[in-house]
Amino acid sequence: MATISEVCRKAKENVQAIALASEQDMNAMLSSAAKALREKADDIIAENRKDIAVCTRGVQFIDRLMLDKKRIDGIAAGLEKLVELPCPVGEILEERTLYNGLQLRRVRVPLGVLGIIYEARPNVTADAIGLAIKSGNAVVLRGSKDAICSNKVITAVIKSAIGAAGYNPEFIQLIEDTSREGATEFMRMNGVVDVLIPRGSAGLIQNAVQNATVPIIETGTGNCHVYFEKTADIEKALPILINAKTQRTSVCNACESLLIDEAFAQKHLPAIVQALRDKNVEIVACEKCRALMPELTPATEEDFYAEFLALKISIKIVSGVDEAIAHVNRYSTHHSDSIVTEDAAAAEKFLNEVDSAAVYVNASTRFTDGFEFGLGAEMGISTQKLHARGPMGLRELTSYKYQVRGNGQIRG
């Protein structure tokens, strides 16, 4: 088995195989990979069954791990969709002539070598390869031990298809050493890996934040808020809350906490609680809520920081938009937060002062997503402010360089 360093260096040595590829070449790679995944579906499923055979985790986990023909077809369709998206590389972001005649151009270029570290979903393997191809990046994949046979076969099928189409596929590398020490070594491949993108649980991401020396993009932890301002229209408010909390609970853009203006709560808290209970949502609430409805379970300080990823919500009554903004900026993971209001001034204040990747007025937080935002594809949702914020599509997987053309200029 190749060492982590060898695997990463191999991707870097072959970075120009994709960095210098034309868009036509990239599309040919994507199409041949999609075709091969469909053709080799039976082989992929057979390898996936080996992972499942040794998996001792629960049903939900195995569901995320499992592949069938329909899922493989979906993965292939994802690669084909990338063919239609414009390649961002080469875009001229700025162009001007300096005082001394130097022609300055700022040009979009690939990041170089992407490191992706992720958990059991084998579809991430193909998705990440596809996004890397269309953004001109080499990629080193490090999935979890639970999906190793699936990841190996998916990577092999894609690389073999790219090779058969006449291209060098070695800009794609899979780390087969799934040890914890191996992960840490991967996170410290400075000078070889240009950016590390951890995708998965909060624990995985925190491990990367604490241990990586390679620049990372933190993704996906979402303690998202919905705030009912006092002028909120209850007819909009309840559907937004129910959608944000219950449409899908295991995702980072689901609502975890509800803030309610005091006056609005006095009028509507019982209806809000009932609407949540109708959807089997467990409620923990602040003391002011409990003064109105003593049967509510008290919320702890930790509850307000929690990303439940379940049918559970914390509720807090606030005095107005200022307290709501202060609460969100303190407890939120700066992912997605929404105000429901009919007051334009309150809406603008919330939009401007809440420090999150996506801030909504009168809409569900569930829209924070590369596809919903029209990016066409997504590598994850950044919750940090450096480089990219919110959904990361192809453009967010690029950097830029300055190209400067002179005719002998020297500095005076």
Added chain:
Amino acid sequence: MATISEVCRKAKENVQAIALASEQDMNAMLSSAAKALREKADDIIAENRKDIAVCTRGVQFIDRLMLDKKRIDGIAAGLEKLVELPCPVGEILEERTLYNGLQLRRVRVPLGVLGIIYEARPNVTADAIGLAIKSGNAVVLRGSKDAICSNKVITAVIKSAIGAAGYNPEFIQLIEDTSREGATEFMRMNGVVDVLIPRGSAGLIQNAVQNATVPIIETGTGNCHVYFEKTADIEKALPILINAKTQRTSVCNACESLLIDEAFAQKHLPAIVQALRDKNVEIVACEKCRALMPELTPATEEDFYAEFLALKISIKIVSGVDEAIAHVNRYSTHHSDSIVTEDAAAAEKFLNEVDSAAVYVNASTRFTDGFEFGLGAEMGISTQKLHARGPMGLRELTSYKYQVRGNGQIRG
């Protein structure tokens, strides 16, 4: 003395004092700070003398540390220059209506709390505060022990002037604990400090890369190359080389290594060596150079990786543009590299394939600078690919957020 955590949290608590300031407010802060620095020049010089009195370092170090009226006037002028630059905050980067009627806007916002860690130059204190003000960011400064009295008085004078002008200056914080443990604690203030920008020696920057858990922007290490391609015009080549190597040797955009095509070297090596010797540049050279001029000192492998920051250069003969590009991509710090050529195809190949922040054709590497590039000011020069690359001006000190306006949209 306040703890590191207290100092950082104080900046964060007051982040909205600058994040929500109007451009007019920012300019008033900058102007009052500049005026106060000039008025209090004697007090600043007196404190600076205390730093110098206890400094046991060499003359060059003390020169960087020393302030006089002229230098203070220059620092004040730098703040006044920021008044003229447009504030980047609030720029609408993208705006579109989604299929469901949601109005999506991507808006430029400040990064939040900048952490600046730097060495003995006290001018960085005022420069960083000025850049933070005009980009809407709070700032936590951590200078070195050698400049602590200077940094304290500069920060106090600026904060007092901002306060007297009617603004809350507490978004500006100076860490007075200059211990090594304190620096490490500062680098791990995740959730409080949004980005850490180390400015100074390669050792300082590597310390940040190894120890920071806050996202960092690596700045300024420059092993820059000049490459004489075989069609180079010697009349352009020598002035570019001499300017890049000798105009200022202690800076990151100075040339450290010269590559020469074999045919060009056979004809011109003695003239090149003579031109360098005329400027007292020490030369270390590859074996192929020594075959042509046996008196040259041999270069070691380490020499080709070295940032000399002195009158010293490494020279290597290459077989052509491919070997030159491969050498640069291997040994360069990806800062600034230049080709001297009359061959348009070689120029384009070098521009496209050299993986550096700034790539030049027929010009000195010394132009990689925020002022020269027309950014108006500069926080440093990024040598990483994430977030910002090359000179970082006000725009590079910002992030963005998505503002989404709806009228009750929920996800289906």
